[in-house]
Amino acid sequence: MLEYFPTNYVWNLSTNLALAMGGNIGEIDVICRQLIDASRRGDDEGTEAFFNAWCAQADRLVELAAEDIAAGRRLSAGAKFGRASTYYLTAERMQHRDYAPRKVAYQKMLDSFAKFTELGEENCERVTIPYNGKTLAGLFVKANPAGGKPAPCLAFFNGLDSTKEMIYGSGIQQALAARGVSSISVDQPGVGEALRLEELTAIVEAEQWAGAVVDYLETRADVASNLIGVGAWSLGGYYAPRAAAMEKRFRLCVAWGANFNWGELQRRRLAREGDRPVPHYWEHVQWVWGKKTLDEFMAFAPAVTLQPVIDKITVPFLITHGANDRQIPQEYAHQQYEGAVNSPKRELKFFTPREGGVEHCSADNMANGRDYIADWVAQTFVELGAEGVRT
Numbered sequence: 001m002l003e004y005f006p007t008n009y010v011w012n013l014s015t016n017l018a019l020a021m022g023g024n025i026g027e028i029d030v031i032c033r034q035l036i037d038a039s040r041r042g043d044d045e046g047t048e049a050f051f052n053a054w055c056a057q058a059d060r061l062v063e064l065a066a067e068d069i070a071a072g073r074r075l076s077a078g079a080k081f082g083r084a085s086t087y088y089l090t091a092e093r094m095q096h097r098d099y100a101p102r103k104v105a106y107q108k109m110l111d112s113f114a115k116f117t118e119l120g121e122e123n124c125e126r127v128t129i130p131y132n133g134k135t136l137a138g139l140f141v142k143a144n145p146a147g148g149k150p151a152p153c154l155a156f157f158n159g160l161d162s163t164k165e166m167i168y169g170s171g172i173q174q175a176l177a178a179r180g181v182s183s184i185s186v187d188q189p190g191v192g193e194a195l196r197l198e199e200l201t202a203i204v205e206a207e208q209w210a211g212a213v214v215d216y217l218e219t220r221a222d223v224a225s226n227l228i229g230v231g232a233w234s235l236g237g238y239y240a241p242r243a244a245a246m247e248k249r250f251r252l253c254v255a256w257g258a259n260f261n262w263g264e265l266q267r268r269r270l271a272r273e274g275d276r277p278v279p280h281y282w283e284h285v286q287w288v289w290g291k292k293t294l295d296e297f298m299a300f301a302p303a304v305t306l307q308p309v310i311d312k313i314t315v316p317f318l319i320t321h322g323a324n325d326r327q328i329p330q331e332y333a334h335q336q337y338e339g340a341v342n343s344p345k346r347e348l349k350f351f352t353p354r355e356g357g358v359e360h361c362s363a364d365n366m367a368n369g370r371d372y373i374a375d376w377v378a379q380t381f382v383e384l385g386a387e388g389v390r391t
Contacts, residue, residue: 001364004032005039009326010094010279011050013363018054018090020366021169024083031057031087047094047279054091055105058084062112069119078120085112086169093161096280097287106196113165123177124168129186129216131209134200137193138186138213139164141173142222149388152227152381153182154254155213157206157243159234159361160288161278163192167233170366175374180389181381182223186213188239190288201290204303210243214250227251227386229315229377233361234277237319237328238262238304241336245312252316252380254373257325257361258333260310263301265328270298277327277360310339316380317343320369323350324358345380 002019005011015032019025031053038046061084068077088109095102117124123142128135143151154176156167167173167185176183187193188209190202203209210230218225229252232240237259244253259265266285278284282294291297317340321333330350337348349372351357356365375391382389 001359004036008039010277011035011039011046013277013360014090014094016359016363017166018086020171020363021086021089021166022082023086023090027057027061027083027087047096048099050094051091051099051101051105054087055108058087058091058105058108058112061087062108065115074119075121078116078118078122081112082116082120085109085116085165088112089163089165093163094279097283103196109165110193123174127184127216129213131189131212132200134194134198136186136188136198136200136209136212137164138184138216139168139173140184140220141168141177141182143180143182143388144177150222150224151180151182152229152384152386152389153184153217153223154229154231154377155210155217155250156183156185157188157210157230157232157236157239158186158191159232159236159239159257159277161191161284162234163187165192170370172370172374175370176377179374179378179391180386181374181378184213184217195288202288204242205246206239206242207246210239211247211249214247224386227381227384229253229381231256231373231377233257234327235259235262237336238306241306241313241317241340242309244315244317245306245309248314250315251384252377253313253318254377255317255319255336256369256373257328258319258321258336259306259328260332260336260339261305261307263304265332266298266301306336306339310336311342313340314342314344316345316383318347318349318373318376318380320349320351320362320373322358322360322362322364323352325360327360345383347376 003012038049061080065077065080092105125140164185173183189200194200230250231254233256237255237257357369362369
């Protein structure tokens with residue numbers, strides 16, 4: 001993993017995610033060099049400096065994009081808006097939940113991303129999904145070429161602190177589209193727009209909001225409603241298997257990063273075992289799950305486990321995990337695989353130094369992990385009867 005900050009895993013992880021989402025190495029180098037001293041103050045203490053540096057680069061790109069538009073250079077402007085959205089998001093997701101400027105940065109991210117997809121003519125359709133009287137926001141990417149027939153589709157969800165724009169930026173949806181598989185990335189309760197704009201907090205029963213997404217996909221004429229899969233990364237390594245176990249319309253499942261017993265992991269993190277994905281971690285998890293105190297959260301956390309439902313997974317199941325994942329222990333990947341005894345096709349894939357992608361959700365080399373997953377999804381859909389799908 002590229003490590004500008006020798007004592008700060010959280011900042012290094014965020015920087016690598018920005019690169020994986022299409023950030024420019026030259027721009028990111030300018031940002032990170034000015035933050036090295038601040039990083040030594042700890043991942044919590046220096047986050048305002050982190051926020052200002054990433055936002056300043058994003059603001060600069062927005063100004064340059066406006067100049068491109070004035071000169072009639074729409075595609076160039078779109079590319080700059082795309083990188084700006086990545087940098088705004090990188091700044092925003094690292095802040096304390098009560099840090100007021102994050103709200104402005106988040107709206108700038110949404111605006112920039114919308115201009116990126118419009119001006120860049122991206123294969124990306126923003127959609128809204130009814131859920132409990134509110135809506136979930138998603139990004140739908142069509143199989144390319146679709147051939148005029150309904151295509152299989154993967155519903156892909158977030159972890160603890162990512163967003164649908166990060167999923168899109170990772171390239172997984174584009175990799176699936178190239179193989180003839182459509183996809184939708186969604187801000188489910190607890191993340192992104194659902195948390196920030198709709199005040200929808202996370203729930204243990206992931207099948208409830210995942211089922212709402214299936215309901216939506218079944219209304220689309222371009223989706224083969226009998227060939228819908230579910231996938232997710234990081235904490236989504238809990239959400240997706242839980243959804244597949246309980247929502248029987250899903251035909252396959254992918255966990256990009258195993259998360260068999262996330263609740264038990266919180267006890268270990270409180271004892272300072274393992275690294276954390278974001279600064280201000282304990283305030284963040286209370287925000288995500290709608291808990292008012294750390295004691296309330298810790299009393300609730302043991303419910304976030306796949307132990308009671310893992311044997312209810314009856315569809316093909318892929319688990320991928322980095323061999324050097326510093327956040328989620330390898331033992332959880334083995335437990336997840338060993339518990340899925342009723343899956344007709346289960347696979348546990350560790351990414352090693354030979355391949356790259358050894359860190360959490362392959363943040364150090366996302367390309368290989370992304371392509372492996374896209375190939376497995378495409379091949380499995382073919383085995384389930386899909387036509388027009390390729391690898």
